[in-house]
Amino acid sequence: MQKRLHDIIEHVSGASNIGEIGATILGLTDVLDVEHIAYHSVNGGGEYASSTYKDDWIDCYLGNGYSRIDPVVQAGFTQFGPVNWNELDWSGKSARAFMGEAQSAGVGNQGLSIPIRGPRGQFALFTVSQRDSIEGWKSYTDNFALDLVMLAHVINQKALELDTVQGRGEIPRLSxxxxxxxxxxxxxxxxxxxxxxxxxxxxxxxxxxxxxxxxxxxxxxxxxxxxxxxxxxxxx
Amino acid sequence: MQKRLHDIIEHVSGASNIGEIGATILGLTDVLDVEHIAYHSVNGGGEYASSTYKDDWIDCYLGNGYSRIDPVVQAGFTQFGPVNWNELDWSGKSARAFMGEAQSAGVGNQGLSIPIRGPRGQFALFTVSQRDSIEGWKSYTDNFALDLVMLAHVINQKALELDTVQGRGEIPRLSxxxxxxxxxxxxxxxxxxxxxxxxxxxxxxxxxxxxxxxxxxxxxxxxxxxxxxxxxxxxx
DNA sequence: TACGTTCTCCCCATTTTGGGGGAGTTGCGC
DNA sequence: GCGCAACTCCCCCAAAATGGGGAGAACGTA
Missing domain, CATH: 1.10.10.10 (Winged helix-like DNA-binding domain superfamily/Winged helix DNA-binding domain)
Structure with a gap:
């Protein structure tokens, strides 16, 4: 994967608009050998998302404000390193119900979400998920967690770069x-x-x-x- | 460097207290082939620093509140990717004076600082610096920027982990x-x-x-x- | 040197917050 | 079913913050 990862990084770094990045992200499922990939960034009011999930699920998630009960998001918000889904606490009623819905919508039972933070309170989650056994997923994450971190970093850097170039500059300076x-x-x-x-x-x-x-x-x-x-x- | 980088990451990941990390960081000058390395983290009141700079310079820096005028810190605070010192604006009077003092104190004229952000407003800078020509430094940063990013990430993750394990838990939960x-x-x-x-x-x-x-x-x-x-x- | 920004000082009327105390319903977990 | 936490409603008064307006000195940059 090292070689291909390098190619992807090159490719992302060369992107000239946000759409190219989105397409690249979606095309990563083969390279990373996972079923689903999602990149979601929140940036002071602005928001950008790109994922391989079904539209139904995305609408449902956003419409119901699931980010409030999604343990993955909660964990990503408060920890620095990657969030392995199966290390979270799924005992709560709402969390369990949420996971059930997610499964029905085709989201994998295993996943790894990498939180990334940028300046001005920007926050993003880069997630890969898949249907897998605990052991299978463990070996996957053990091998590729660092690569995924780097990839998430590169994607986020480019996304932020394009975002700030295109938009809302005028950053006031305080004395x-x-x-x-x-x-x-x-x-x-x-x-x-x-x-x-x-x-x-x-x-x-x-x-x-x-x-x-x-x-x-x-x-x-x-x-x-x-x-x-x-x-x-x-x-x- | 790939191989050695991997060893370092292993080593950092296996550290059991913050002192070990500090020592590892200081020992990185050989591996990374630079004169100076600094890691400085600010975490909601708490602060941790470890660097190869002379104590005189560190005292001077902190005592005078130089982080306020240090263009490197300013840039790191507002951008996501690595900060290459020679791409900054050094034209201001105070910035120029600051750089002069830094040079006298033995800080390299070239440097790369990687900003890292963690949960709860944590902010850290991982810096390598050296006396070098613009071209020489450019080739160095082109080759190793990504590796340095990853290293900074790993170090910060471990530092945060040890910090939170040892200290001030009790994170309130808002309804x-x-x-x-x-x-x-x-x-x-x-x-x-x-x-x-x-x-x-x-x-x-x-x-x-x-x-x-x-x-x-x-x-x-x-x-x-x-x-x-x-x-x-x-x-x- | 001239310009702009920053830093410093002050009054008064109006609006917003903070403090103190009390009480009933709903929903979730054990 | 019990307990706990969250959610909802109300009054009065003291303390703090805000809005509006004016002006001179110091500093750094052009």
Whole structure:
């Protein structure tokens, strides 16, 4: 697989639009020797998905907001490394029902989902799934987990690149003081405490908060802090 | 390098404490054929660093808060892929002064920094640097960028694993309504609007906000929203 | 040097949050 | 069936944040 993986990476890196990437992803089932592949990215309001699942299932999943109960998504959200489906807790009632529906829709019983995070709160899951035994799947994941991680990384890099090139630029830049102010507020201080901490008057602090709010097109402080965090402008 | 890379990955994966990883990282200069290596992770208050730089330089860097003006850090924060130092904008006065100091401290003039993001707002930079010509460095990065990405990924995964095993677990779980409330507030709505949107009374909404605040040990709404975002509990 | 951005200071009326306390229904797991 | 957690509703008042407007000094860049 090493050789073919390299070809795929070359191919993805050379893509010039998001559609090419999608097509490449869908064509990977042969190369990766799995039944299903899915790549799903959430990027501050924007969303992109491409998978070999049936449309029925996708509609059902989105329509019912299944990402809320999908243990795979939950796990991917909170862990760094790949999520092996059979290592998750499927004991909950809703989780079990969800898995049942997924099986009926043709989703494999075994799967590996790789969480990937980008700047500005971007989050993506690259998933391969298949009908397989626990042992068979274990040997597959043991062998290819690292390759899949790399592939997911490359795909996500290209997808982000094309996304930012095409779209919604205008990233505001906060001044140091503005960032300070939002950072302290995000840390739970109120205005008086923050001003005290920065050794400036509370009024001055307000000016920073207001200008930051303006730059971030935020309605209030909470909104500004949320956006600043998502845009990677302040470290909390 | 492929073979050796594999050995390193094995070695890192088998580490049982953070010190072993640090030692492994420092020992990588030979294998990766570079002068300096640094791994620096920020994880919600916690911080871990390990590098081959001189202590003087590290103290100077931290003491002066250089991460604020360091173009490498800035770039790493906002982009997904590796940051090649010589592709950055060094024209600013402070950036130029910073680079001058770094050079004097023995940091290489060429470098590649790989940003990595984990759950709960974790952010790390894995950097290799060296004194080299632009061409020489280009051929190095062209050849090994992907390997370095993978290595950074593996190191970070193990570091996070050991960190979470040893430390500060107790991850609160928000109820769906609590997450809804914080999500809307993070989106810029006030309590009245959010309650309206969720078709519940404003008072009910307050109950959710307060219980979320309690679970998150947050001082106020802004703090709760910031923490929820960093902990990956709400998607903004 | 001139321009722009950043940093710093201040009042007052209005809106939004926070604190405290109480209570009934529903749904899931054991 | 019991218990627990989540969901829903309500009042009053104190504290905090927001909006609107004005202005001078310091810094770095062009």
């Amino acid at each position: 140091p003081r503005e960032a300070d102010a939002l950072t302290l507020l995000a840390g739970g201080m109120n205005r008086a405490q923050s001003a005290d901490y920065l050794r400036i008057s509370e009024h001055t602090l307000r000016v920073y908060i207001e200008s930051a709010r303006f730059k971030l097109k935020a309605n209030n402080t909470t909104h500004a802090v949320a956006r600043a965090i998502c845009l990677g402008m302040i470290a909390v | 769906p309504r609590e997450a809804d409330a914080l999500t809307l507030l993070a989106g810029g709505m006030n309590r009245a609007q959010s309650a309206d949107y969720l078709r519940i009374s404003e008072h009910t909404l307050r109950v959710y906000i307060e219980s979320a605040r309690f679970k998150l040990k947050a001082n106020n709404t802004t703090h709760a929203v910031a923490r929820a975002i960093c902990l990956g509990m709400i998607a903004v």
